[in-house]
Amino acid sequence: MEGSHDIDRTARADDGDGLDPREAARLLGQAEQEARRQFNLSPLWLTALMGAVILVAYGALWLSTRGQHPYNGPNLGVVALVYTAVAVAIAASVKVYRRATAGVGGPSVRQQQVEGIAILVSFVLGSPVLQGAMKHYGASNSIVYGVIPAAAPLIIVGTTVLGIAASKADWPQFGAALAVVITGVVAAFAGPSGAWLAAGIGLFIGMVGYAAADSLRHRRLSPQA
Protein backbone atom coordinates (compact mmCIF):
# COMPACT_ATOMS: atom_id res chain seq x y z
CA MET A 1 0.00 0.00 0.00
CA GLU A 2 3.05 2.25 0.29
CA GLY A 3 2.85 2.88 -3.45
CA SER A 4 -0.74 4.11 -3.35
CA HIS A 5 0.13 6.59 -0.55
CA ASP A 6 2.85 7.95 -2.85
CA ILE A 7 0.39 8.25 -5.68
CA ASP A 8 -2.13 10.10 -3.52
CA ARG A 9 0.55 12.48 -2.26
CA THR A 10 1.71 13.21 -5.81
CA ALA A 11 -1.83 13.79 -7.03
CA ARG A 12 -2.62 16.18 -4.15
CA ALA A 13 0.59 18.09 -4.80
CA ASP A 14 -0.41 18.45 -8.45
CA ASP A 15 -3.97 19.70 -7.88
CA GLY A 16 -4.76 23.10 -9.29
CA ASP A 17 -5.76 24.98 -6.12
CA GLY A 18 -2.97 27.53 -6.47
CA LEU A 19 -2.89 27.60 -10.26
CA ASP A 20 -3.25 31.16 -11.53
CA PRO A 21 -5.30 31.61 -14.77
CA ARG A 22 -2.31 33.25 -16.45
CA GLU A 23 -0.14 30.29 -15.50
CA ALA A 24 -2.89 27.91 -16.70
CA ALA A 25 -3.06 29.71 -20.06
CA ARG A 26 0.72 29.52 -20.40
CA LEU A 27 0.65 25.81 -19.54
CA LEU A 28 -2.19 25.18 -21.97
CA GLY A 29 -0.35 26.95 -24.78
CA GLN A 30 2.83 25.04 -24.02
CA ALA A 31 1.01 21.68 -23.93
CA GLU A 32 -0.73 22.46 -27.25
CA GLN A 33 2.58 23.36 -28.85
CA GLU A 34 4.28 20.21 -27.55
CA ALA A 35 1.36 17.99 -28.67
CA ARG A 36 1.41 19.56 -32.13
CA ARG A 37 5.16 18.94 -32.30
CA GLN A 38 4.71 15.31 -31.23
CA PHE A 39 1.83 14.41 -33.57
CA ASN A 40 2.63 16.73 -36.47
CA LEU A 41 2.68 14.92 -39.82
CA SER A 42 4.17 17.92 -41.63
CA PRO A 43 6.73 19.65 -39.38
CA LEU A 44 8.39 22.80 -40.66
CA TRP A 45 11.66 21.06 -41.57
CA LEU A 46 9.76 18.51 -43.70
CA THR A 47 7.83 21.30 -45.44
CA ALA A 48 11.15 23.04 -46.14
CA LEU A 49 12.65 19.78 -47.45
CA MET A 50 9.63 19.18 -49.71
CA GLY A 51 9.87 22.75 -50.97
CA ALA A 52 13.56 22.25 -51.78
CA VAL A 53 12.81 18.91 -53.51
CA ILE A 54 10.09 20.51 -55.63
CA LEU A 55 12.28 23.44 -56.65
CA VAL A 56 15.33 21.27 -57.41
CA ALA A 57 13.40 18.52 -59.25
CA TYR A 58 11.09 20.69 -61.35
CA GLY A 59 13.82 23.31 -61.87
CA ALA A 60 16.22 20.66 -63.19
CA LEU A 61 13.51 19.20 -65.46
CA TRP A 62 12.72 22.64 -66.86
CA LEU A 63 16.39 23.59 -67.36
CA SER A 64 17.18 20.29 -69.10
CA THR A 65 14.30 20.62 -71.57
CA ARG A 66 14.32 24.39 -72.11
CA GLY A 67 14.95 25.32 -75.73
CA GLN A 68 14.70 21.77 -77.11
CA HIS A 69 13.53 21.73 -80.74
CA PRO A 70 12.14 19.17 -81.25
CA TYR A 71 11.30 18.26 -77.71
CA ASN A 72 12.94 15.00 -76.56
CA GLY A 73 12.29 15.11 -72.81
CA PRO A 74 14.63 15.41 -69.82
CA ASN A 75 17.99 13.62 -69.97
CA LEU A 76 18.64 10.48 -67.88
CA GLY A 77 20.91 12.28 -65.38
CA VAL A 78 18.11 14.70 -64.51
CA VAL A 79 15.56 11.89 -64.29
CA ALA A 80 17.90 10.04 -61.86
CA LEU A 81 18.27 13.26 -59.80
CA VAL A 82 14.48 13.66 -59.66
CA TYR A 83 13.94 10.04 -58.57
CA THR A 84 16.62 10.41 -55.86
CA ALA A 85 15.05 13.63 -54.59
CA VAL A 86 11.58 12.02 -54.54
CA ALA A 87 12.98 8.93 -52.72
CA VAL A 88 14.58 11.18 -50.07
CA ALA A 89 11.29 13.07 -49.63
CA ILE A 90 9.30 9.82 -49.31
CA ALA A 91 11.79 8.33 -46.80
CA ALA A 92 11.65 11.50 -44.68
CA SER A 93 7.81 11.52 -44.81
CA VAL A 94 7.62 7.86 -43.73
CA LYS A 95 10.00 8.54 -40.82
CA VAL A 96 7.92 11.52 -39.66
CA TYR A 97 4.66 9.55 -40.06
CA ARG A 98 5.98 6.61 -37.99
CA ARG A 99 7.22 8.91 -35.22
CA ALA A 100 4.02 10.99 -35.14
CA THR A 101 1.65 8.01 -35.09
CA ALA A 102 3.61 5.78 -32.66
CA GLY A 103 1.13 4.62 -30.00
CA VAL A 104 -1.79 6.32 -31.75
CA GLY A 105 -4.74 4.08 -32.60
CA GLY A 106 -8.38 4.20 -33.59
CA PRO A 107 -10.45 4.61 -36.73
CA SER A 108 -8.88 7.97 -37.66
CA VAL A 109 -5.43 6.35 -38.01
CA ARG A 110 -6.82 3.59 -40.22
CA GLN A 111 -8.59 6.25 -42.29
CA GLN A 112 -5.30 8.15 -42.69
CA GLN A 113 -3.61 4.95 -43.90
CA VAL A 114 -6.35 4.31 -46.47
CA GLU A 115 -6.08 7.93 -47.63
CA GLY A 116 -2.31 7.49 -47.99
CA ILE A 117 -2.81 4.36 -50.12
CA ALA A 118 -5.34 6.18 -52.33
CA ILE A 119 -2.89 9.05 -52.90
CA LEU A 120 -0.01 6.65 -53.58
CA VAL A 121 -2.06 4.61 -56.08
CA SER A 122 -3.21 7.73 -57.94
CA PHE A 123 0.42 8.98 -58.04
CA VAL A 124 2.01 5.69 -59.13
CA LEU A 125 -0.62 4.64 -61.66
CA GLY A 126 -2.17 7.83 -63.02
CA SER A 127 0.56 9.43 -65.10
CA PRO A 128 2.49 6.30 -66.24
CA VAL A 129 -0.73 4.71 -67.57
CA LEU A 130 -1.59 7.84 -69.53
CA GLN A 131 1.98 8.14 -70.83
CA GLY A 132 1.95 4.49 -71.92
CA ALA A 133 -1.37 4.88 -73.71
CA MET A 134 -0.24 8.09 -75.43
CA LYS A 135 3.01 6.44 -76.55
CA HIS A 136 1.03 3.42 -77.77
CA TYR A 137 -1.19 5.62 -79.94
CA GLY A 138 1.80 7.51 -81.38
CA ALA A 139 1.65 10.81 -79.49
CA SER A 140 4.73 13.05 -79.77
CA ASN A 141 7.54 13.24 -77.19
CA SER A 142 6.32 16.66 -76.12
CA ILE A 143 3.08 15.04 -74.95
CA VAL A 144 4.49 11.72 -73.60
CA TYR A 145 7.61 13.12 -71.87
CA GLY A 146 6.53 16.72 -71.33
CA VAL A 147 2.94 17.78 -70.84
CA ILE A 148 1.55 14.49 -69.41
CA PRO A 149 4.22 13.71 -66.74
CA ALA A 150 4.29 17.38 -65.67
CA ALA A 151 0.56 18.09 -65.55
CA ALA A 152 -1.22 14.75 -65.07
CA PRO A 153 0.12 13.85 -61.58
CA LEU A 154 -0.98 17.26 -60.30
CA ILE A 155 -4.49 16.90 -61.72
CA ILE A 156 -4.92 13.24 -60.71
CA VAL A 157 -3.34 13.36 -57.22
CA GLY A 158 -4.77 16.84 -56.60
CA THR A 159 -8.30 15.62 -57.39
CA THR A 160 -7.83 12.61 -55.09
CA VAL A 161 -6.72 14.89 -52.21
CA LEU A 162 -9.56 17.31 -53.05
CA GLY A 163 -12.08 14.51 -52.44
CA ILE A 164 -10.40 13.45 -49.20
CA ALA A 165 -10.29 17.04 -47.92
CA ALA A 166 -13.95 17.62 -48.82
CA SER A 167 -15.02 14.46 -46.97
CA LYS A 168 -13.23 15.71 -43.82
CA ALA A 169 -14.24 19.38 -44.27
CA ASP A 170 -10.52 20.23 -44.05
CA TRP A 171 -10.68 23.56 -45.88
CA PRO A 172 -6.96 24.51 -45.82
CA GLN A 173 -6.19 21.10 -47.38
CA PHE A 174 -9.08 21.55 -49.84
CA GLY A 175 -7.70 24.96 -50.87
CA ALA A 176 -4.17 23.58 -51.32
CA ALA A 177 -5.45 20.60 -53.37
CA LEU A 178 -7.55 22.93 -55.54
CA ALA A 179 -4.45 25.09 -56.13
CA VAL A 180 -2.53 21.95 -57.20
CA VAL A 181 -5.30 20.91 -59.63
CA ILE A 182 -5.43 24.43 -61.13
CA THR A 183 -1.63 24.36 -61.44
CA GLY A 184 -1.92 21.07 -63.33
CA VAL A 185 -4.48 22.60 -65.70
CA VAL A 186 -2.24 25.64 -66.31
CA ALA A 187 0.81 23.38 -66.80
CA ALA A 188 -1.10 21.31 -69.39
CA PHE A 189 -1.27 24.40 -71.63
CA ALA A 190 2.19 25.83 -70.87
CA GLY A 191 4.05 23.79 -73.47
CA PRO A 192 6.21 20.68 -72.85
CA SER A 193 9.10 22.52 -71.17
CA GLY A 194 7.04 25.34 -69.62
CA ALA A 195 4.81 22.68 -68.04
CA TRP A 196 7.67 21.68 -65.68
CA LEU A 197 8.24 25.30 -64.65
CA ALA A 198 4.52 26.01 -64.13
CA ALA A 199 4.06 22.76 -62.16
CA GLY A 200 7.08 23.47 -59.92
CA ILE A 201 6.08 27.04 -59.11
CA GLY A 202 2.42 26.12 -58.53
CA LEU A 203 3.24 23.14 -56.30
CA PHE A 204 5.70 25.20 -54.25
CA ILE A 205 3.18 28.03 -53.74
CA GLY A 206 0.40 25.54 -52.88
CA MET A 207 2.57 23.79 -50.30
CA VAL A 208 3.82 26.97 -48.63
CA GLY A 209 0.26 28.37 -48.63
CA TYR A 210 -1.09 25.23 -46.95
CA ALA A 211 1.67 25.31 -44.30
CA ALA A 212 0.88 28.99 -43.57
CA ALA A 213 -2.91 28.40 -43.41
CA ASP A 214 -2.46 25.38 -41.12
CA SER A 215 -0.16 27.33 -38.80
CA LEU A 216 -2.63 30.28 -38.68
CA ARG A 217 -5.53 27.92 -37.90
CA HIS A 218 -3.66 26.45 -34.90
CA ARG A 219 -2.66 29.91 -33.67
CA ARG A 220 -6.30 31.09 -33.74
CA LEU A 221 -7.38 28.13 -31.56
CA SER A 222 -4.87 28.95 -28.81
CA PRO A 223 -6.34 30.77 -25.73
CA GLN A 224 -3.32 33.08 -25.65
CA ALA A 225 -3.91 34.26 -29.23
Added chain:
Amino acid sequence: MTADPLDPVIHAPARLRIVVTLAALPEGASLSFTRLQDVLDLTPGNLITHLRKLEDAGYLESETTGNGRASRTSIALTRHGRTALDTYTAALRDLLAGL
Protein backbone atom coordinates in the same frame (compact mmCIF):
# COMPACT_ATOMS: atom_id res chain seq x y z
CA MET B 1 -7.00 35.06 -7.17
CA THR B 2 -9.74 32.39 -7.25
CA ALA B 3 -10.38 30.25 -10.27
CA ASP B 4 -14.01 29.19 -9.62
CA PRO B 5 -15.33 29.31 -13.22
CA LEU B 6 -12.60 26.90 -14.22
CA ASP B 7 -13.44 23.19 -14.18
CA PRO B 8 -11.45 21.80 -11.19
CA VAL B 9 -11.06 18.42 -12.90
CA ILE B 10 -9.07 20.02 -15.73
CA HIS B 11 -7.61 22.92 -13.74
CA ALA B 12 -4.52 21.06 -12.48
CA PRO B 13 -1.20 21.17 -14.35
CA ALA B 14 -0.86 17.45 -15.08
CA ARG B 15 -4.53 16.91 -15.99
CA LEU B 16 -4.58 20.02 -18.17
CA ARG B 17 -1.58 18.69 -20.08
CA ILE B 18 -3.16 15.22 -20.41
CA VAL B 19 -6.43 16.59 -21.80
CA VAL B 20 -4.70 19.03 -24.17
CA THR B 21 -2.39 16.28 -25.45
CA LEU B 22 -5.27 13.90 -26.16
CA ALA B 23 -7.32 16.72 -27.74
CA ALA B 24 -4.52 17.23 -30.28
CA LEU B 25 -5.37 13.83 -31.78
CA PRO B 26 -8.22 13.49 -34.29
CA GLU B 27 -11.63 12.76 -32.76
CA GLY B 28 -11.98 9.07 -31.90
CA ALA B 29 -8.22 8.43 -31.84
CA SER B 30 -6.57 6.87 -28.81
CA LEU B 31 -3.03 7.03 -27.44
CA SER B 32 -1.07 4.26 -25.74
CA PHE B 33 -0.28 4.73 -22.05
CA THR B 34 3.48 4.51 -22.74
CA ARG B 35 3.42 7.16 -25.48
CA LEU B 36 1.32 9.48 -23.30
CA GLN B 37 3.76 8.98 -20.42
CA ASP B 38 6.65 9.66 -22.79
CA VAL B 39 5.08 12.87 -24.15
CA LEU B 40 4.17 14.23 -20.70
CA ASP B 41 7.26 12.96 -18.88
CA LEU B 42 5.21 11.83 -15.84
CA THR B 43 5.82 8.82 -13.60
CA PRO B 44 3.44 5.89 -14.23
CA GLY B 45 1.89 6.25 -10.75
CA ASN B 46 1.25 9.96 -11.15
CA LEU B 47 -0.20 9.49 -14.63
CA ILE B 48 -2.50 6.65 -13.48
CA THR B 49 -3.90 8.81 -10.65
CA HIS B 50 -4.70 11.73 -12.90
CA LEU B 51 -6.14 9.48 -15.61
CA ARG B 52 -8.42 7.92 -13.00
CA LYS B 53 -9.76 11.35 -11.98
CA LEU B 54 -10.41 12.30 -15.59
CA GLU B 55 -12.00 8.94 -16.31
CA ASP B 56 -14.26 9.27 -13.24
CA ALA B 57 -15.46 12.62 -14.62
CA GLY B 58 -16.26 10.95 -17.94
CA TYR B 59 -13.63 12.94 -19.83
CA LEU B 60 -11.54 9.93 -20.82
CA GLU B 61 -12.04 6.30 -21.60
CA SER B 62 -9.34 3.67 -21.45
CA GLU B 63 -9.13 0.21 -22.93
CA THR B 64 -6.67 -2.54 -22.07
CA THR B 65 -6.01 -5.31 -24.53
CA GLY B 66 -3.83 -8.40 -24.11
CA ASN B 67 -2.51 -10.00 -20.93
CA GLY B 68 0.55 -9.67 -18.73
CA ARG B 69 3.60 -8.03 -20.29
CA ALA B 70 1.93 -7.95 -23.70
CA SER B 71 -0.99 -5.87 -22.42
CA ARG B 72 -1.54 -2.46 -23.95
CA THR B 73 -3.63 0.32 -22.48
CA SER B 74 -4.93 3.02 -24.78
CA ILE B 75 -6.59 6.22 -23.66
CA ALA B 76 -8.98 8.41 -25.61
CA LEU B 77 -10.70 11.70 -24.91
CA THR B 78 -14.48 11.35 -24.92
CA ARG B 79 -16.77 13.84 -26.65
CA HIS B 80 -17.74 15.04 -23.17
CA GLY B 81 -14.03 15.58 -22.40
CA ARG B 82 -13.48 17.54 -25.61
CA THR B 83 -16.48 19.77 -24.80
CA ALA B 84 -15.18 20.24 -21.24
CA LEU B 85 -11.80 21.40 -22.59
CA ASP B 86 -13.51 23.83 -24.99
CA THR B 87 -15.56 25.22 -22.10
CA TYR B 88 -12.45 25.46 -19.91
CA THR B 89 -10.53 27.28 -22.67
CA ALA B 90 -13.40 29.74 -23.20
CA ALA B 91 -13.66 30.40 -19.44
CA LEU B 92 -9.90 30.93 -19.25
CA ARG B 93 -10.07 33.38 -22.15
CA ASP B 94 -12.86 35.33 -20.40
CA LEU B 95 -10.91 35.41 -17.15
CA LEU B 96 -7.78 36.66 -18.88
CA ALA B 97 -9.76 39.31 -20.79
CA GLY B 98 -11.05 40.66 -17.44
CA LEU B 99 -7.57 40.97 -15.92
